[in-house]
Amino acid sequence: MASATKPQSTASGVFFEGETARNTRGLLRIIILCTIAATAVASRLFSVIRFESIIHEFDPWFNFRATKYLVQNGFYDFWDWFDDRTWHPLGRVTGGTLYPGLMVTSGAIWHALRAISLPVDIRNICVLLAPGFSGLTAFASYLLTSELSDSPSAGLLAAIFMGIAPGYISRSVAGSYDNEAIAIFLLVFTFYLWIKAVKEGSVMWGAFAALFYGYMVSAWGGYVFITNLLPLHAFVLICMGRFSPRLYVSYTTWYALGTLASMQIPFVGFLPIRSSEHMSALGVFGLLQLVGFTDYIRQQLPSKQFQLLLRTLVLVIFVVAFGLLVLLTVSGTIAPWTGRFYSLWDTGYAKIHIPIIASVSEHQPTAWPAFFFDLNMLIWLFPAGVYMCFRSLKDEQVFVVIYAVLASYFAGVMVRLMLTLTPVVCIAAAMALSQILDTFLVAGEPAEPIEAPSTKTNDAKDKTVPGIPEVLRSTKGPLVGIYSYMSKAMITGAVTCYLLLFVMHCTWVTSNAYSSPSVVLASRLPDGSQHIIDDYREAYYWLRQNTKPDAKVMSWWDYGYQIGGMADRPTLVDNNTWNNTHIATVGKAMSSREEVSYPIMRQHEVDYVLVVFGGLLGYSGDDINKFLWMIRIAEGIWPDEVKERDFFTSRGEYRVDDEAPPAMKNSLMYKMSYYNFDKLFPAGQAQDRVRGSRLPAQGPELSTVEEAFTSENWIVRIYKVKDLDNLGRSHQDAGAFEKGNKKKKAGKRKGARVLRVD
């Protein structure tokens, strides 16, 4: 805090002097920051107020379940947690395959509150963790921006931008208990510490950066962004000829300690020295040693010999290092690039090679309107802010430029990475806006109107002449147009309008787009009142209350975490998509005929199958619309048995009506979705409201599964898998016999009779 107020006090030292004034401003600043934090928290509470204190979406349900496990069983059990209720029957080494930062944070808060006799339900801590940390993020961005800009208002603006920008709110509303909830705070704070370390060249700040980097690694897989951004910053600084002992000290401290810290996370383990994503950090570490060494030699040698030495040295080392990298990658010592990484560079890569990654909506490329939607006016202030960084290109400004370029690219590639772009946009926009305000807002000091232009000219000209009134008065004449009250008021008014609009936009977006729990769907009745569609929870609670505690539920992986969290039943696959084959197995069971699916379900001991069907309500996120991904993923493993082509009509259409191809009509998923659906309508008039097509007059028939439960609006349908037939017949035969169809007699068959051998 004290360090943050320092630059501001020098910049506006003309107006306020003395220790008291500084303290007053410091207090004011704290009050403003607290208000910003409160605003950040408050704007994230829409969902709790509108609905209830509930965990949202999919991944948060797992995090919540893991947190409960941590709280109940303690840290060591959590660390060694083998989860036998997911990925049946493989299980999951959950303790070693998650980022524990989030759960440990909540657990620590829970224990801390208990220690001071405040027993709070762990669910409420989980629900409110993200808003709480968003307040901290606002504070962290204040610190970071204050390091970057001399302007007194930049930090505060960045804080409030960060506090309410929808790009960040989208992942941190109350109930959105995901890794990003704390990771963005850690990201911004680590950057702040890094900038501080580079600026001061201090081991302490570097160690703090490493500490928070370690925390970040424990919290989110997006830590790789830091792992690559900091080395890139260092590398660019070296290339700009700005190698300094400060850089050397801060980088080596951060790298050594940060890498060690990151290796303490079981999920990361030896990745920092083996995987390609981490090689740049190692490479820059090596480069820094070399540059430091040559720097030392240069001081010892005459310059001519030094030039020669340097050239050969650089060449040799580059060739050797590159060759070594290629060799290690080819030999497999360094893990090759992962698919997710490739898809960062080629947006079409995942679609062709890894359907499971492409099937996730948040891995899709960002649509252009999304930038404006998530960032509003910040997106056009952002380039201005980056330009401002070029004007005074110090080490820390270089960092912002690099961060801006990289994050813009990644945000364009993947919707999810909008999250990493948001902080830099907020910072840059705050710098730009504060520049404008600093230039014009001096009108806010009507007592000293003459002083106003003085600062302006100071900025515009040279900072070496701080306030010589005589000279400035003489130049007052030509500048009168810009410094009139009128123009000040206009600009100030315009900026205020923009800010107000921004606040309104952010509130609107938060309220309308990002505050739905997605577990509960809200719709409007004709009279405008809110109608809650609660089919998911209805179905999950049905499972919880009506099935054996170890009844295995098969569903598409999207619902795995929710079933585990809400229904507390073992699932076959879930949103932690670690085993593609297992997911493909479920995809195959869903997309095959019953006779093929049944043995698969038996083998995996499936008791219930859950499908999501939106045809009655017009809910478009249902399984029939996701069906193509199941087919594609299954085809990736069994190209001979499941073929995507078979599910399209001859004209290449994806249909569910009369003209649907046989593969489609016979698939388990289709049958389970539309089973008995025609009975809701007059004969032959069954209508699917999502696909907008009329269904066949004759509905599908099921033989190996039987309907167990259908929710109120038919969104969730649960089927029970039948046991083997008591008489050893196939279910189709048994069903036909039940209906009274006589079995065809074996009669006289052609060819040799197959004799029974006892």
Place this chain on the structure above:
Amino acid sequence: MRFTLLGLLLGFLGIVSALSATGSSLLVIIEEEADKSKYSQFWADLQGRGYEITYRSPKDTNLSLFLHGEPAYSHLLLLPPKSKGLGPNLTPNLLVDFINGGSNILLALSAEQAVPTAINSLLLELDINLPSDRTSLVVDHLAYDLTSSAEKHDVLLIPSAEPKKGVVDFFSVDGLVAFPRAVGQVLGNASPMLSSIVKAGASAYIYNPKEETEGVEDPFATGSQINIVSAFQARNSARFTVLGSSEALQDTWFDAKVRLPGTDYKAGKTSNKEFAQRLSEWAFKEIGVLRVEQVQHSLDEDTKDINPKIYRVKNDVRYSIEISEWDVDQWIPFNPPTGDAVQLEFSMLSPFHRLSLNSSPSTTNKDATAFSTTFRTPDQHGIFNFYVEYRRPFFTAIEDKQTVTVRHFAHDEFPRSYEISAAWPWISGIWVTIGGWLAFVAIWLYSKPTRDNKPASAKK
């Protein structure tokens, strides 16, 4: 579950001193009262063994196999009806439900009357085929009874088959069993639930006396493919027995004198009475009923913690299962037939271990045999089953699944680094580095140049 219920039932049955493991109520479907006396010896035998016999005609409108949705009788004996069908109370669907309810059926056929279509379609569901023309019977020109069927050769005299290795022998009797006018059955070759009790001789064939020529040209079945008596056990171990010749149970054949063609055999008494007793014993679950008593698994070194829910990879595990067998009036230790073994699978998706369980006399108590083994869990974590599935001909099925979790090594279960000799260079490397750094710092600080030649500040 099934077996505990069974045991409960047994408790009640002990009072009535019945011999079946499942219950003593027996429903006999016989069309004419007059025919009842033909089987008097058989009824007397059954009653003597404790069965409460209810006789009903298929035409009886009050006849119902079910009471409150549960089977009303434990056993059903269907004698061939005179009329064409079995009526609305004995449709194939009801009979299947009766089996699914866990009750046993002994179906007797006769070539005297045409087999009802209802029976035919029921048998088809069990994968048992009867000749397409419904009056065919089995003839054997080499193994018929000279006394009674010198002309027609339709009374078969069949000795008990040689016992097979690994299959229990419940039906062997001394001497010949007469099967007059038998309906031959052909068993489907796919169903493992079917087994043959009595097969026709190699020279037998199925012949329709009403269509003289055609049957001989292309017989429905020949030789040992023809079954005279066959057995079906459903997945719930309900027994369905098909006896090709109902006459074999009649008094006339219980002590008839028969003679085989050829010189070797002299005229002798049939063993039908003994066979009928053996057959009804099996069909009504007096023998060959298995029960799981107790299943225990534990770590090999820690046998106190019985049936834990979780193991670790590479644990040594001991597993034992106690099985007893119902033998007419008591539970006795079960011993698999020679050449057979009870096997344990330790499986996840597919078996990782399939081990034959050993029984030792020391662990056998008075009514159950303990089968046990020890093995090491595979190096694969997951949700595993201790799975014993014992399905053998003539024994009721045993299926026991104990689900356990096999977890990975916890972080503190690996050997410490200093216990691994290969790690010593690395460990010493670490300490050398640390020591070197400390030494360097110490030397550096010691050799710091004194600035103002003041020893006080240098020391500070």
